[in-house]
Each structure stands twice: as structure tokens, then as C-alpha cells.
Amino acid sequence: MSEEVKTIYLCLAHMSEEGYEQKYVKEAFDTNWVVPMGPNVYTFEQNLADFSNANLDGSKLDRKVVCLSAGTAAVHLALIACGVQLGDEVCVQSFTFCASSHPITYLGAKPVFIDSEKETWNMDPELLEKAIIDRKEKTGKYPKAIIPVALYGMPYDCERIMVIADKYGIPVIEDAAEGMGSRYNGQVLGTFGRFGVLSFNGNKMITTSGGGALICRSDEDANNIMWHATQARDAYPYYQHTEIGYNYRMSNVCAGIGRGQMTVLDAHIAHHKHVQELYEELLADVPRIHLHKQPSEENENGVKKYDSNFWLCAATLDEDVKIQGQKNVYKEVIKTAVGGVSGVVKSVDSAVTDCQPNDNVEALRVFMAGKKVECRPVWKPMHKQPVYANAVAYTNGISEEIFKVGFCLPAGPYVTDDDVHYIVDCIKEAIVK
Numbered sequence: 001m002s003e004e005v006k007t008i009y010l011c012l013a014h015m016s017e018e019g020y021e022q023k024y025v026k027e028a029f030d031t032n033w034v035v036p037m038g039p040n041v042y043t044f045e046q047n048l049a050d051f052s053n054a055n056l057d058g059s060k061l062d063r064k065v066v067c068l069s070a071g072t073a074a075v076h077l078a079l080i081a082c083g084v085q086l087g088d089e090v091c092v093q094s095f096t097f098c099a100s101s102h103p104i105t106y107l108g109a110k111p112v113f114i115d116s117e118k119e120t121w122n123m124d125p126e127l128l129e130k131a132i133i134d135r136k137e138k139t140g141k142y143p144k145a146i147i148p149v150a151l152y153g154m155p156y157d158c159e160r161i162m163v164i165a166d167k168y169g170i171p172v173i174e175d176a177a178e179g180m181g182s183r184y185n186g187q188v189l190g191t192f193g194r195f196g197v198l199s200f201n202g203n204k205m206i207t208t209s210g211g212g213a214l215i216c217r218s219d220e221d222a223n224n225i226m227w228h229a230t231q232a233r234d235a236y237p238y239y240q241h242t243e244i245g246y247n248y249r250m251s252n253v254c255a256g257i258g259r260g261q262m263t264v265l266d267a268h269i270a271h272h273k274h275v276q277e278l279y280e281e282l283l284a285d286v287p288r289i290h291l292h293k294q295p296s297e298e299n300e301n302g303v304k305k306y307d308s309n310f311w312l313c314a315a316t317l318d319e320d321v322k323i324q325g326q327k328n329v330y331k332e333v334i335k336t337a338v339g340g341v342s343g344v345v346k347s348v349d350s351a352v353t354d355c356q357p358n359d360n361v362e363a364l365r366v367f368m369a370g371k372k373v374e375c376r377p378v379w380k381p382m383h384k385q386p387v388y389a390n391a392v393a394y395t396n397g398i399s400e401e402i403f404k405v406g407f408c409l410p411a412g413p414y415v416t417d418d419d420v421h422y423i424v425d426c427i428k429e430a431i432v433k
């Protein structure tokens with residue numbers, strides 16, 4: 001470490017050394033394509049499709065990709081394309097960021113939250129099937145879509161989820177916003193379901209400053225998504241509308257950043273995996289801290305079933321571990337929110353809620369912040385969020401338990417080997433002997 005201690009952030013955007021992002025953005029200006037579509041968008045879409053279609057064994061898929069203004073917009077349009085309407089139900093992983101489930105409510109539909117399995121922290125296939133059967137019994141209808149989420153990049157059990165979805169004829173919208181470039185059986189996440197969601201927000205695997213995309217199975221789906229993303233215009237010499245559309249297309253300026261970022265995507269993925277490996281090695285002998293690892297199963301061809309991009313590295317801390325400063329946590333109402341730089345946060349009266357990380361986990365966050373290391377709690381499950389208090393949930397206690405003991409560690413291109421050593425040393429220092 002240098003004299004001046006830098007802050008080690010959770011995950012930061014990182015541009016190519018060659019400055020390709022600025023080159024393509026400049027091209028947009030030079031050619032006067034400063035609009036929501038244009039050559040950068042089409043090329044970025046082709047790059048994304050090429051990336052998504054290349055399986056590890058050399059075989060190729062033929063998915064299409066449509067670029068949009070955000071990952072949240074991608075979830076929204078995928079739901080519309082799956083026919084989700086007022087009053088319908090959609091099964092969605094509870095353990096996730098709110099963007100997986102909020103678009104369901106935009107449509108007046110109802111999320112049915114599905115808890116996680118221990119190994120991957122993602123949608124539990126058994127609970128999913130139980131929920132599907134139970135919803136049919138209780139409402140007379142099957143849920144209209146299934147949304148599994150690649151939490152922190154970790155693949156869900158694609159095999160079992162797809163088998164269940166096919167059995168009941170329900171389309172799958174894969175939320176691979178955090179799982180860009182993660183693979184299952186050598187195939188990129190987002191290519192298994194009817195749709196795959198990608199996000200290029202500032203802190204994801206690659207960024208366009210803000211943006212997203214949908215991986216689609218057919219030209220028909222891709223065209224339908226593009227139509228809805230551009231205000232659903234019918235073919236007349238004037239504006240004629242037969243359906244409600246949205247202004248969700250990606251701008252040609254943002255797509256220029258995306259084109260540049262595609263040149264570093266493979267390097268980013270490799271670096272995230274490297275950082276995870278180093279944490280695994282250095283935390284191996286720290287008792288009662290458990291790094292979240294991917295299942296080590298291989299398929300019949302000797303290919304890893306689970307191949308995470310390790311967007312963020314996550315861990316859990318046993319409840320009986322004492323952390324410095326633990327007695328003083330949750331005493332004061334704070335003024336900011338997690339991820340606080342963006343937008344406005346609503347002030348609150350209480351420093352606590354009825355479901356929050358354990359005191360030692362919060363103490364570790366505070367301790368690490370004092371060491372200029374950003375640690376964050378894991379996502380709070382949606383079925384524990386006040387805004388979803390009335391939603392139906394099929395639970396097994398796993399996501400709630402992980403929320404209490406879990407935390408995220410910095411990863412990504414800016415995190416050096418020295419940083420990982422420093423972070424692990426800080427964690428050791430935080431533990432009261």
C-alpha cells in the first residue's frame with residue numbers, strides 16, 4: 001500500500017487502457033448520431049450477441065440482443081412480452097435487488113417470492129415447483145413467468161429450473177444483470193430462458209454509464225421488444241398506436257461506451273475470478289468466516305456446471321464471532337443509504353428494522369469503512385421488504401438467515417492482490433480475540 005491509503009470500493013467502472021470508449025463516443029458526435037439508436041447501438045448488440053452465443057466447447061447459439069436504457073427496463077419489457085398483465089402472478093427469486101421484482105408491480109401483476117437454496121443462494125427449484133402447484137390450486141392459474149437471479153454472478157440451477165418451467169409451460173426470464181459472462185455447463189447465462197436480462201449500470205461487469213439489454217431467442221421476440229422500447233409505433237406516415245409503448249431504447253452515445261467495454265469484458269471476468277480465488281486462499285484459515293463459493297460439480301463432459309463471474313465476492317460471519325465496536329452499532333439513525341451517491345434517500349426515524357444484519361456484521365462494515373474498505377450487506381430479501389408486506393412468498397428461511405450473516409467484499413478490476421491481502425488483514429484485525 002502507498003502512504004496515502006486509497007478507498008477500496010465494492011466495484012467500480014473501469015475503462016479500457018486504449019480509450020476505446022471515448023473513441024466510439026466521439027464517433028457518435030462526429031457522425032451526428034447523438035440519438036437513441038444508431039451504428040454504435042447495432043454494433044454493440046452484435047458484439048453482445050456474439051459473446052452470448054459462444055459456448056465454451058466451440059458450439060454456437062443464435063440468440064439476438066436488444067439494447068435498452070436500463071436492466072430494469074429489460075425486465076419490464078420481457079414481462080410484457082411474456083403476456084404479464086394486471087392481476088397475473090410471476091414467480092421471482094426473493095433474494096435479489098429490487099429491479100428483479102419491481103417491474104412486475106409496474107404492470108399491476110403480483111410477485112410470488114421464492115426463497116433460495118443454500119448452495120448457490122439462488123432460487124430453490126423445489127420451492128419453485130411447490131409454488132407453481134400451489135398457485136394453480138389457489139388461483140386456478142399458473143404464474144405467467146419465472147425470474148431466477150444470478151446473485152453476485154452465481155449461476156442458478158439452470159437445469160432443474162428449466163425442466164420445471166418446461167413441465168408447466170411457463171417462460172423463464174433470467175435476471176443475469178449481475179451474472180454477465182457467468183456460465184452453466186459452458187453456456188452463458190441469459191441464453192437458457194426465453195429472455196435474459198443484462199445490466200450495464202456503473203457498478204456491473206461492464207458499464208455504459210447506465211443501460212441494459214435483453215437476450216432474445218427469436219427475431220420475433222427481439223422485434224417485439226424493440227417495438228415496445230420505441231413507443232410501439234404502427235407503420236403509418238403519422239403516429240398511430242395500437243399498444244402502449246415505452247421510451248426504453250439505448251442511446252447511441254451510451255452504446256459507444258459499451259462497444260469500448262466489450263474489449264475488456266473477458267479481462268474483467270478473469271480478474272473477478274482471480275480476486276475470488278485469492279480471497280478463498282487467504283480466508284481459508286480464518287475461522288467462522290465462510291466465503292460464498294460455487295458448487296464444484298462437473299457435467300458428464302468434464303465441464304464445470306457452475307462457472308460464476310464473481311461480480312462481487314460474498315461471505316458470511318458466524319453469529320458468535322465478536323467484532324470490535326459491536327456494542328455501538330445501530331445506535332444512531334444514519335443520513336445516507338447504501339449506494340448513497342445516486343438520487344435521494346428518504347430519511348427515517350429509527351436506526352433499526354425488524355430484519356437486519358447481525359450486530360457483528362454491521363460492526364464489521366463500520367470497522368472496514370474506517371480502514372477505507374467498502375463492505376456492504378447482501379441484498380435484503382424482497383419478502384422481508386415493507387413494500388412487499390402483502391406479497392405471497394414461499395420461504396424456507398435461507399435468504400433471511402444469509403441476510404443476517406452475509407456481507408459483500410470489494411471485487412473488480414481496481415482491486416489488486418495487495419488490496420485483497422490488506423482487506424483480509426483488516427478482517428482479521430476486526431475480530432476480537
Ligand SMILES: *Cc1c(COP(=O)(O)O)cnc(C)c1O
Nearest residue numbers: 070071072097099100177199201
Ligand atoms: C442491477 C440489477 C438489475 C437492473 O439494473 P439497472 O441497469 O440498474 O436497471 C436487475 N437485477 C439485478 C439483480 C441487478 O443487480
